[in-house]
Amino acid sequence: MTKHVYTFGSDRNEGGATLRNLLGGKGCNLAEMASLDIPVPPGFTITTEVCALYYAEGKRLPDAVVAEAMEALKWLEGARGLGFGEAEKPLLLSVRSGARVSMPGMMDTVLNLGLNDRTVLGLEKASGNPRFAWDSYRRFITMYSDVVMNVHASLFEAELDHLKERSGKKQDTDLGAEDWKSLVATYKEIVQEETGRPFPQNPMEQLWGAVRAVFESWNTPRAVTYRRLNRFADDWGTAVNVQSMVFGNMGEDCGTGVAFTRDPGTGEKAFYGEYLINAQGEDVVAGTRTPQPITLRQAEGTGLNSLEEVMPETFKQLLTTANRLESHFRDMQDIEFTIERGSLFLLQTRTGKRTAMAGIRIALDQVDEGLITEGDALRRIDADSLSQLLAPVFDPKEKEQLRRDGSLLTRGLNAGPGAAAGRIALNAEAAERMAVAGPVVLVRVETSPEDIAGMIAAQGILTARGGMTSHAAVVARGMGKPCVCGASALNIDEKAGLVKVGGITLKAGQDWISIDGSTGEVFAGKLSPHPSEVNQVLVDGRLAAKDSELYLRFARIMAWSAAAKRMQVRANADTPQDSSVARAFGAEGIGLCRTEHMFFEGERILAVREMILAGDLEGRRHALAKLLPMQRSDFEGIFAAMDGLPVTIRLLDPPLHEFLPNDEAGQAEMAKVLVTSLEAVKRRVQQLHEVNPMLGHRGCRLGITFPEIYRMQVRAIAEAALDSGVRGILAVPEIMIPLVGTVRELTFLKAELLDEIARVNNERQAQFAAPMGTMIEVPRAALTADKIAVEAEFFSFGTNDLTQMGFGFSRDDAGSFLPEYVAKKILEDDPFQTLDIEGIGELVRLAVEKGRGARPGLKIGVCGEHGGDPRSVKFFHRTGLDYVSCSPYRVPIALLAAAQAALEP
C-alpha cells in the first residue's frame, strides 16, 4: 500500500533528503535535519502525491490519507506530551505547504492551529503569558480566515489599527492581553458577518480546512504564474507539513529569524541573517517590523543589537548548526529558526538563493574549500544569470554629480544588484501599462505575490519596508532585477500618485527615479546605465583591471567552462569592435558576420541605392565597384580582430527594398543625390514592394538573380584575406550562403563564386581558398539536408527563420497572439527565446542526421539567437552540433551552458 504520511523529528523519523519529490523541499529537509539530531519541532508530512489524488477525486481527501494522518497526529501528541484540542495542554500546529522546489511567498501558511475559545485558556495557563496566548489566537484567526475562509486580512488589520487609534498605542508591542482578547471577539464577529458561519472551534475541522487550503493554493493564479515563470511542472504538486508549534513570541527570551550560511548578495563566507525578539516568523518575512542583524559584524556601526550580542550561547549553537547544515548539504543554506525560551529550533533549511555574483563567489570558494568539485560549481551556476554580471551600472561620476545636486534621496538595502532608472509606477498594473512606453521602476511600500507581473515589467524595484529576505528582495534577485529594499524614508501615497522624501515630491507616471541595487542608493532623476564592471574590464581590453576580484572569479569560471565543454562557442559580430568584445569574452570565432549591416553606413548606402536603381548589369557592376573597396576594408578589420580564428561571413541576405527610403522626403533626397527623378525612385520602391518580405526575394535568391552582388562580396573576402596575410594576419574566412532551400541553389552559386575566386587568384598569382557552406533556415533545407550536404562544406542553423517558417509565425507580427498563446499554455515558451525542441528541434535533428549521413563529420553550428539561450544550447549539444554562435554579450552564458551540457549525465 502506498504510504501517504511521513513523520519527522523526535523518535520517529520516516523521511530524508532523498525523498524531495515525494515530501517536498521543506518536508524532506526537516526529516533530514532530525536525522542529524538537529532540534526540529516534530510533525508529519502529507506527500505531494496526495495533492494529485485530491484533485483527481474532485477536491476530496481519500479516506486512507485521513486515517494515516490521524495515526501520525496521535504519535505527535505523545511525542510532545500535549493533546490536540485538549483544554489543559493543547498541542498547536503549523500547517505549511512544501513543493519539491522552494517557491517563496507563493504558498499559504497557517500558524497556531488548534486554538479555540477553550484551548486559548489552556495556552494562557501553560505559558503563564495571557498576552502571548491571546495574541497567538488573534494571529491564528487572521491567518486562517484569510487563507481558508477567504476573509481578507485587511478587514482584521483595520480593526487592529482602529484599536490602536482608540487606545493611543502605537506599536503592536504596546498592546496587552485584554486588547488582544477584545480583538479576538471582534475578529470572530467579522468572520460570522463575512461568511455567515462562526469561526470554527473544532480543531479537527481547522486542521482539514488548512490542509485543503494548502492543496487549493497550488492552483491559485499567482502560484500558476510563478510556476510558469520558473518553468515548474503543474503536476509536481505540493506536500503539506503539519508541525508542532514552537513559539518565538512568548517573551523577551524568545525570538525568530532567518539566516544564510554565506552572504547571498556578495557570496562572502560570512554568516548572515536577521531576527526579531518576541516575534513569529511571519513578522520577519512580512517586513512589518524592521529586523535586527544576527552578527556583530553586520550590526557594526548601525547601533542595532545583534543576536550574537543579545543571546551569545544561542547564537553559537545557531552558527554551529548552520555550518553543519552547509557541510551536509554541500551548498549555502537559507535557514529559518525559532528560539523558544532560550531553546533553538530549526524550522526549515534549504539551498539559499543568491545573486549571480554571489553564486559565482560561493561556488569558487566551495571548490577551494574542497566542499564541491569544479564540475559541481559549473552545474550550480544558472547560466542565464551570468547576464546579471554584464547588466548595466551607473557611472560613478554621473552619480557624484546627482549627489552634489542633492538628488540622492535616500539609501535602502542593496537587495538586488544592478542599476535601473525609469519613471515611477506605484502599482503592478501601472508598471505593466507604462512599460510599453519606456523603462519603469516599481515603487511600493512592500511587494506581495500579486505584484509579480509588475515586477517582471519593471526595470527595477524599490520598497519602503522589508529586509534582504523580504518578498521584494527574494523575487527580484531571482529575476535578476535591481532592487533596493527597506528605504523607509520614502513616503508613498498611492492614491495621490506621489512619492515624498525629504523636501522632494515625485509624481508617479511622470518623474524619473534611479536605483542602484548594488549600493542601495536611490536618486531622483534619470541616470544612464553603463556596462558593468566585468563588462568594462572586457570591453576596455583583455589585460586592463585583471586584478579586479570580480573579473578574476568570472575568468576562472570561464576557464573551467572552456575546459569542460565540447562545443565551440562563436559570436555573431559584424564589426571589428564587436569582434574584439566577443573574443575578449572567449568567443572561438565569428559564427555569423552579417554583411548587410556594412551596406548602411555613410557613403555606402548611396552606392547600394545606385546599384538597386541600375536598370542593367552594367549599371549594377558600376555601383558594386564602388562598394568593393569598402567591403574589403570591413573584412580586413574583422580578420585583424579575429586573427587566427574562423570568421563565417554570410553573403547579402535582406530584400533590396530594405535599402531604399520609405518616405517621400527620403526618396526625393535619394533622387537628388543619384541625379535621377523622384518618379524613378518611387517606381523602383513600388517594384520591390513585397506582400510577405520574409518569404520574398532575398537571401540566395538575390544571389541567383544578381550573381554580380555575391561575386563582389566574395572578391572582397578573398582580397581582404590575401591583404591581411601580407600584414602577417591569419584570416580564416568561411563563406556562408543564406536561405538555401534546394541543393541546386548552392550548386549554381558555388560555381559562380569559385569562378570569382579563381579570377582573384589569377590576378594576384595567389592560392586563396575558403570553405563554402550554407545556412539551414528554410524547412525544406532541413528536410533535404542529405542532398544539400553533398555541396555544402558546413551547415549553420538559422533558428530564427527556421522558427518563423516552421511555425508560420512572423516575428514582426506574432505579438498580436504569442503572449496569449503563452498565457493560455498553448506554448510553454516564446519559441523565439527558447528553441521549440519538439517541432523546430525535430527539423534540426533531422538535418544533422541527414547531413552527416551524406557527409560524415560535416561541421554544423547554429547562429540564431537561440545560440545564447542555455536550454537551447544544451539541446544543440545533445544533438551533436560543433558550435553555437550568439551575440558577444551572451558568449559567457553560452560557454557555461555548453560546459553544463557536457557535464550532464
Added chain:
Amino acid sequence: MTKHVYTFGSDRNEGGATLRNLLGGKGCNLAEMASLDIPVPPGFTITTEVCALYYAEGKRLPDAVVAEAMEALKWLEGARGLGFGEAEKPLLLSVRSGARVSMPGMMDTVLNLGLNDRTVLGLEKASGNPRFAWDSYRRFITMYSDVVMNVHASLFEAELDHLKERSGKKQDTDLGAEDWKSLVATYKEIVQEETGRPFPQNPMEQLWGAVRAVFESWNTPRAVTYRRLNRFADDWGTAVNVQSMVFGNMGEDCGTGVAFTRDPGTGEKAFYGEYLINAQGEDVVAGTRTPQPITLRQAEGTGLNSLEEVMPETFKQLLTTANRLESHFRDMQDIEFTIERGSLFLLQTRTGKRTAMAGIRIALDQVDEGLITEGDALRRIDADSLSQLLAPVFDPKEKEQLRRDGSLLTRGLNAGPGAAAGRIALNAEAAERMAVAGPVVLVRVETSPEDIAGMIAAQGILTARGGMTSHAAVVARGMGKPCVCGASALNIDEKAGLVKVGGITLKAGQDWISIDGSTGEVFAGKLSPHPSEVNQVLVDGRLAAKDSELYLRFARIMAWSAAAKRMQVRANADTPQDSSVARAFGAEGIGLCRTEHMFFEGERILAVREMILAGDLEGRRHALAKLLPMQRSDFEGIFAAMDGLPVTIRLLDPPLHEFLPNDEAGQAEMAKVLVTSLEAVKRRVQQLHEVNPMLGHRGCRLGITFPEIYRMQVRAIAEAALDSGVRGILAVPEIMIPLVGTVRELTFLKAELLDEIARVNNERQAQFAAPMGTMIEVPRAALTADKIAVEAEFFSFGTNDLTQMGFGFSRDDAGSFLPEYVAKKILEDDPFQTLDIEGIGELVRLAVEKGRGARPGLKIGVCGEHGGDPRSVKFFHRTGLDYVSCSPYRVPIALLAAAQAALEP
C-alpha cells in the same frame, strides 16, 4: 564492347521496338517495321548514348563510333547496290534526329546528303530526270547550309523568289532543270560568301557534319524549351538515323505524305492523311504547298484529288500497312511514307498525337474492338488534357449574329479544338508582350519552333498556311490550344501590322479576332467564350443532353476511373452552385468549404466589419449574432447540394484586415455606415496591419484569441445540419481547423467548439455530432503529426501553405525569382503547380507516417490546388492518402489521375 551503331532494313535488322531508349523512337520503329517486312529504306542508327559521349568528349565523336558507322555504311552501299560519293550510282542519305519521344519540329533533318557537283550528274543519269537531280541538289544545299553551316534558309529562298520574279514563273513546279542548276551555282556562292568556305564537296565531310549537327541540335534553346515544356530529361539524348534516300519527287508517279490510322482531331475510326505528288516530305510538313487528302471520303465535296483515286493500288497497300501497324503497336499510328515510281516506302511510324476528345474516343473504340483493356485506355489518356473537354466554346447564337453581320472572315482547318478570342498579335514577341494586358490570338503565315513562347502566351493560334500536320497544328494540339490552320484567305502584312481578308482590314495590337478550332471558323470581333459541351451538360444538370456522344464517352471514362481508383476525389467549393457542379463531375464530397468567402457578400461584410471594430467581446457577439443566420443558410444550401456526402468546412482562415477597406474612400464609407469616425476605422486598419500577413494573426490563431467567432461558425453548422435533417436532407459536415502548428491549439479549440455544440444540442434536445480535424499546412504540424493525431479526427494537407512555408516562398512575391529559378533549372517545376515531392512531399510522407502511427486508420486528404494536378495526385496515392480535393472543374482530371495511380505497377 558497347555497340553504338544498329542497322535496319534489308537483310540486316539489328534493332526493334524494345530498344526505344537506345535507338530513339524513329530508329527503333524503323527496325520494328523492317522486322514486320514492311518496306523501309535501309539505313543505320547511331545510338542515343553516343549523344552523351559526344558532349562528354568535348563535342567529338569517339573513334570507335566512327569505325562502326563506316562499317554500317559499307553494308548499306551493298544493300542498295549504290556507292556513297560514287559518281555513277550515288547512294544518297537522309540524316535525321530521333529521341526516345517524338519532338515534332524540334530537331533538324538533312535530305539528299551525298550530292555534290559530281554525284548530281550521276543522279541525273540514273533517274533520267535532270530537273529532279538539280532540284534535289539545291534542296540539299539549302538544308545543309541552314542546319550545319548556319546560313539562314531565307537567303536561299530570296534568290528563288528573285528567279521566279525574273522568269515570270509562279510555282516551284514551273521551274525547270536549268533554273535549278543556275540556282545551285548562286547558292554555292552564297555559302562561300557567308561562311568564307566553299560548300563541302566531300560526302564524308557532309555526313559527319550532319551527324554532329543533329547532336548539336539537342541543345539548341528551342529544343531545351520544348523539353522543359514537356518535362523530358536532358540526359536522354538523341539518336541519329542515317537512311538511304527514296524519292517522292522524281515525277508524277512519285509522292510523299503523312497519314493517321484514325482521325487525330475527332478520333473517328477513319484512315486519314495528306499527301503531295512529286514532292519531298518537307513540302507537306512546311505547308508551302497545300496538301491533298488521302481518302475519297476526305476529298468529298472539295474537288481535290485523293490518293485513293489517283493511285488506288498504292493506296490499298498503304491502308493495309497502316492497319497492320496499328494492330501491332496497339495504338493509333502517325506514319510518313514516300512513293518512289509507284513503290511504297514507310519512313516512319509513331503513336499519333491527338486531341483530348479524339484520345478518349480512340481509347474507347479500341477497348470495344478488343485491341486494348479498359486499364490501357485509362493509362493512355493524359489526365491534364481532360481540361480541354471543359475549355470554352462560343455560343452558337452569338456566332450566328456575327455571321449575319458579315464578320465571318473565312474558314480554315479545325486543327486544334476549342474557341479563343483575343487581340491580334503578328509575332511571338508581340504575343508575349500583349498577353500581359489581355487575351491574344497569334496570327502567322505559318509557325516555326521559334514561335513556341508566343504560342504559349496566346489564347489561340491562326495560320494562313499549313495543314492538320503542320507545325502550328501539332504543337497547338499538344498544348491544348485552339488552332485554325491553312486559312489561306488571310493576307498578313507583318511589317504594316495588318491582316486583310475580303474587304476587311484588321489592325494588329488593337483589333479582336475570334477563332473556333473545332469548326475552323474565323471571325472579326470579340466572341465570348462559354463552357464547352461536356461542361454544359454537366452544369445544366446531370440528366440534360445525356445522349450527347461526347458526354457519353466522357461519362464512360469517368465511370471506369471511378471503378479503378482507390482514392476518393472531393471538390473545393464554397457555394451550392459550385457544389452542384462538383457533384455532377463526380466529386464524392466537399474537401474544402472556405467559410470566409461567405463573409464578403452584401450585408454580411458590414456585420463582419462591425465585429472587427468592436472593442470588446460583447460588441463582437452582437455583430456575430447578425452573421449567424446568414452563415447557417449558406451551410443549408451546401448540405442540400451534397445530400448524403461529406462536407469539410474550414473555419475562418484569413487575417481580419482582409475584410477592411484599404482606401480612404472605402474607410469613410464604412465609418458612415457603421456610425463611427473615420479615425476609428483608420486606427483599426493600422492596428491590424501586418508585415508578413501570410505568417500572421490568422487561421486558428484567430479562433484562439476570439473563440466567439469559431463558436458562431460551429453553431451555424450544427443548426444548419439539424434543420436540413428536418427537411429530409442528410448533412454530413466535418469541421476543419486551419493553420494548426501544435496539438494544444487543437485541444483548446476542440473544448470550445464541443461546448458550443453541446449548447445547441441542449437547446434543441438534439444529438448533433461531427468529426473535428485539422489542416496540415504549417511545417511544424507535419513534424509533430503524431502528437496532433491524438486530437485530430482527420488530416487535410493544405499543400499551398505547406509549400509557401516549407520553401519560404510567398506566392504573392515569388514572381520576382521563380521564373528565373525554373529557367536556370534550380527548380524543375513551379512548386505551386506540381508538388515538390523531394521536399514538401517529405513533409507529407512524414505526417502520414506519424499521424497513422498515433491513430491507425486516420483519414487523410489534401485540399490544396495540387489535388487537381495529375503528377501530384499520383504521389498522394502512393503516399496512402484517402482523398484529394480540387476545384470542381479539375475533378474529372483528379478522378482519372487517381485511377491511373491505382493502375501503376
